[in-house]
Amino acid sequence: MTDAPVLSLRDVRKSFGPVEVLHGVDLDLRAGEVLALIGENGAGKSTTMKILAGYQPATSGRILLDGEEVSFGSLHEGEEAGIVMIHQEFNLAEQLTVEQNIFLGRELHNGWFLDKARMRRLAREYLDRVNCTVHPDTRVSQLSNSDKQMVEIAKALSRDARVLIMDEPTAVLTGSETETLFEQVRAMKADGTAILFTSHKLGEVAAIADHVTVLRDGAVVHDGRAADIDEDGMATAMVGRDVSDLYPDKAGAPDDVVLRVTGLDVPGHAEGVGFELRRGEILGIAGLIGSGRTEAMEGLCGLRPARAERIEIDGAKIDIRRPSDALEHGLCYMTEDRKLRGLLLDKSMRVNLTLQSLDQFGGLMIDRAAEERALDRAIEEFDIRAGRREMRVGNLSGGNQQKLLLAKVMMSDPSILIADEPTRGIDIGTKQQIYAFLRTLAASGRAVVMISSEMQEVIGLADRVLVMRLGRVSGTLSGDEITEDAIVRLAMGVGAGDSERAA
Amino acid sequence: MTSETTNSPMRRALPSMSVLGPVLALIVLVVIGASLNANFLGTANITNVLARSAFIGIIAVGMTFVITAGGLDLSVGSMAAFIAGLMILVMNAALPSLGVGVPIILLGMAVALLAGLVAGLLNGFLITTLGIEAFIVTLGSMGIYRSLVTWLADGGTLSLDFELRTFYRPVYFDGILGISWPIIVFAIVVIVGELLMSRAKFGRHCAAIGSNESVAHYSNVDVNRTRLLTYAMLGLLVGVATIMYVPRLGSASASTGLLWELEAIAAVIIGGTVLKGGFGRVWGTVIGVLILSLIDNILNLTDLVSPYLNGAIQGVIIILAVILQREAKAKG
Numbered sequence A: 001m002t003d004a005p006v007l008s009l010r011d012v013r014k015s016f017g018p019v020e021v022l023h024g025v026d027l028d029l030r031a032g033e034v035l036a037l038i039g040e041n042g043a044g045k046s047t048t049m050k051i052l053a054g055y056q057p058a059t060s061g062r063i064l065l066d067g068e069e070v071s072f073g074s075l076h077e078g079e080e081a082g083i084v085m086i087h088q089e090f091n092l093a094e095q096l097t098v099e100q101n102i103f104l105g106r107e108l109h110n111g112w113f114l115d116k117a118r119m120r121r122l123a124r125e126y127l128d129r130v131n132c133t134v135h136p137d138t139r140v141s142q143l144s145n146s147d148k149q150m151v152e153i154a155k156a157l158s159r160d161a162r163v164l165i166m167d168e169p170t171a172v173l174t175g176s177e178t179e180t181l182f183e184q185v186r187a188m189k190a191d192g193t194a195i196l197f198t199s200h201k202l203g204e205v206a207a208i209a210d211h212v213t214v215l216r217d218g219a220v221v222h223d224g225r226a227a228d229i230d231e232d233g234m235a236t237a238m239v240g241r242d243v244s245d246l247y248p249d250k251a252g253a254p255d256d257v258v259l260r261v262t263g264l265d266v267p268g269h270a271e272g273v274g275f276e277l278r279r280g281e282i283l284g285i286a287g288l289i290g291s292g293r294t295e296a297m298e299g300l301c302g303l304r305p306a307r308a309e310r311i312e313i314d315g316a317k318i319d320i321r322r323p324s325d326a327l328e329h330g331l332c333y334m335t336e337d338r339k340l341r342g343l344l345l346d347k348s349m350r351v352n353l354t355l356q357s358l359d360q361f362g363g364l365m366i367d368r369a370a371e372e373r374a375l376d377r378a379i380e381e382f383d384i385r386a387g388r389r390e391m392r393v394g395n396l397s398g399g400n401q402q403k404l405l406l407a408k409v410m411m412s413d414p415s416i417l418i419a420d421e422p423t424r425g426i427d428i429g430t431k432q433q434i435y436a437f438l439r440t441l442a443a444s445g446r447a448v449v450m451i452s453s454e455m456q457e458v459i460g461l462a463d464r465v466l467v468m469r470l471g472r473v474s475g476t477l478s479g480d481e482i483t484e485d486a487i488v489r490l491a492m493g494v495g496a497g498d499s500e501r502a503a
Numbered sequence B: 001m002t003s004e005t006t007n008s009p010m011r012r013a014l015p016s017m018s019v020l021g022p023v024l025a026l027i028v029l030v031v032i033g034a035s036l037n038a039n040f041l042g043t044a045n046i047t048n049v050l051a052r053s054a055f056i057g058i059i060a061v062g063m064t065f066v067i068t069a070g071g072l073d074l075s076v077g078s079m080a081a082f083i084a085g086l087m088i089l090v091m092n093a094a095l096p097s098l099g100v101g102v103p104i105i106l107l108g109m110a111v112a113l114l115a116g117l118v119a120g121l122l123n124g125f126l127i128t129t130l131g132i133e134a135f136i137v138t139l140g141s142m143g144i145y146r147s148l149v150t151w152l153a154d155g156g157t158l159s160l161d162f163e164l165r166t167f168y169r170p171v172y173f174d175g176i177l178g179i180s181w182p183i184i185v186f187a188i189v190v191i192v193g194e195l196l197m198s199r200a201k202f203g204r205h206c207a208a209i210g211s212n213e214s215v216a217h218y219s220n221v222d223v224n225r226t227r228l229l230t231y232a233m234l235g236l237l238v239g240v241a242t243i244m245y246v247p248r249l250g251s252a253s254a255s256t257g258l259l260w261e262l263e264a265i266a267a268v269i270i271g272g273t274v275l276k277g278g279f280g281r282v283w284g285t286v287i288g289v290l291i292l293s294l295i296d297n298i299l300n301l302t303d304l305v306s307p308y309l310n311g312a313i314q315g316v317i318i319i320l321a322v323i324l325q326r327e328a329k330a331k332g
């Protein structure tokens, strides 16, 4: 199968202003082969993919399609050549329906009119292929993130691609959704499609890739068959050091209770949620997507309407009506959605870093110099890598955005941090740094709640695990009870089907 | 590891076209004006232009905050007319008891400021607490105030008592050190506004809300309160502008303040504030206001182009300004 490459890059360089981010990348995509492009945050994976698909021009170098040099003047030419890309960020028109999105730009016609019947039939068929049960008439804005991703994939299927490029398609998918996606990938591969994808979940890479290319700081540092490299090898090649020791040691016996919540109701999402959080511990919250974990914690922090029978911090009963009440008591929520709720993508790092804690930077007037110093410290402490200090935060790589978000939340010096999916879309080296950071935070007399859909991270990091199902706490596990099996059983409800993915 | 991020924080790039554009346009207008008419740069003409700019300018500063926070206010022109009418009615009614003097002027000013504040709060309340589109709310209140002033004036003109008018005139025509009051007040509003926008928490919060409301909410910014404050501040500034405006003509009618809202919004946009919110600059707005009044002034002073074409030229400038903004964004 691995004959001449369909699409290749030769010595491709890319600069943004004065900063070169790709330093001569070579890459080959072959028909019927899955190539995984992996690397740290900011290594240049998304940039490479965009160049391949014609979304961005390379600064220099050649793109070869079937061995012949091409230059995609526009996106359209890329699509004409049969190259389809699914972006790291969703690329759907939120106000249009699922069906309209699938056929956007290539609506089917029947004479002068749209061929609605055929589009409906095909849309249904593509959605069925990815096991997506949403109705084609649903507005995209009403879908959950994982459904949006499935619609993106259905849209890509409808394009009959020769080359399919997927930038972190599984970041927002659950395990079973990922499996569905991979079935489709295998089917397309069998049909002779060349597939390029990236993921920070190296287990997935090992499972699906035929070939692995590793980027580090904009240059290819490893290129070879997937069978010849294991997960540890990939991680080491990406990061440049050994990261097999991913999780820090767990804490000893936790102390007194710092937060006690009873009877927390978030209308429409969660009911009667109660738990205790002890000083010095990391409490994991597991559950399926849509089980109300995020909503319950947002409700607790005054970010959405909620009622609680009783909330105690350090033994004293408190009331939380708005986010500022929570912050005053040292309770801080870090959102799972860095792009829509976490960061102002059009603003600089400085503005983002201090937004939540502007009070620390002067009274009425803001002390710019102090802000700059805070940014210096944050860049240093969280190892944020940005091309230019003043650049739009939207142009930072995903992982660096996440580190900035963590830095921003930490500016308010919370004694209880609720981190929602803190490592989504983050490379393994940075994950290790964030785990170590959360552990140190807990060990310094504070407490951490971590909502996570990544089973391994819950098991590896949390001292105790709270499992939620259908808006209620279905159980708590600690010590040796924390196993994948036990969590799954609580998350699904014993004997219950998995028909509860409604978000 | 962090070597690539240690660029000096103070490094400045060349100012972009979105900064230079309005400034260049203003300079070009001044040069054209000076070359066409010898009196153009005379003190009298400059004072005249600045004083006339002051009304729209004061309002446009408030509008800059509203737009930066992702809002819009179409009601300011008719609000000004209504406040002017109300002020005149109250002063005339109080004349028998208070007599001509400083107290009655202060009463009139208090009425104007209070009415502006209340009108702004009302717009803000409907938009934030009840969550109705700003465009709809202010389109509605625009109609309401315009109709109220017409009704108060019974279709005609409300005039300030003659003696009172003579006493009040200096507020528009006099000043200190040869600088008239409207210009002084305008300057103060601009300086405070610029500081508030670029240096204060309030301006930062406005930009954050306009840029992404949910991010602001999740960052402990009180979105509704900040928005409400922008409308209240704009209402208050409409009151201030009216205080300066009433002594100029001493009357109010259905056509007072007509199209001021559009001129104010145009000035804000020409100055580089983004219409959909998230970024605003007060000094840009000042330049926008000056550009609009200079075009008017040059057309009146020279007979190259008919003054009736004023609107057309302003329209072209607004569209050009937005194109410049987009170019700057595409590059930036």
Ligand SMILES: Nc1ncnc2c1ncn2[C@@H]1O[C@H](COP(=O)(O)OP(=O)(O)OP(=O)(O)O)[C@@H](O)[C@H]1O
Residues within 6 Å of the ligand: A016, A021, A039, A040, A041, A042, A043, A044, A045, A046, A047, A048, A088, A385, A386, A387, A391, A395, A396, A397, A398, A399, A400, A425, A427
């Ligand atoms: N439009 C842009 N302007 C300036 N710099 C950019 C732009 N787009 C990307 N960069 C920079 O290019 C580098 C590579 O970014 P890229 O998004 O390709 O990384 P990535 O490997 O996809 O990372 P991640 O795993 O975090 O998604 C980063 O340093 C990023 O800051």
Ligand SMILES: [Mg+2]
Residues within 6 Å of the ligand: A045, A046, A047, A088, A167, A397, A398
């Ligand atoms: Mg990326």
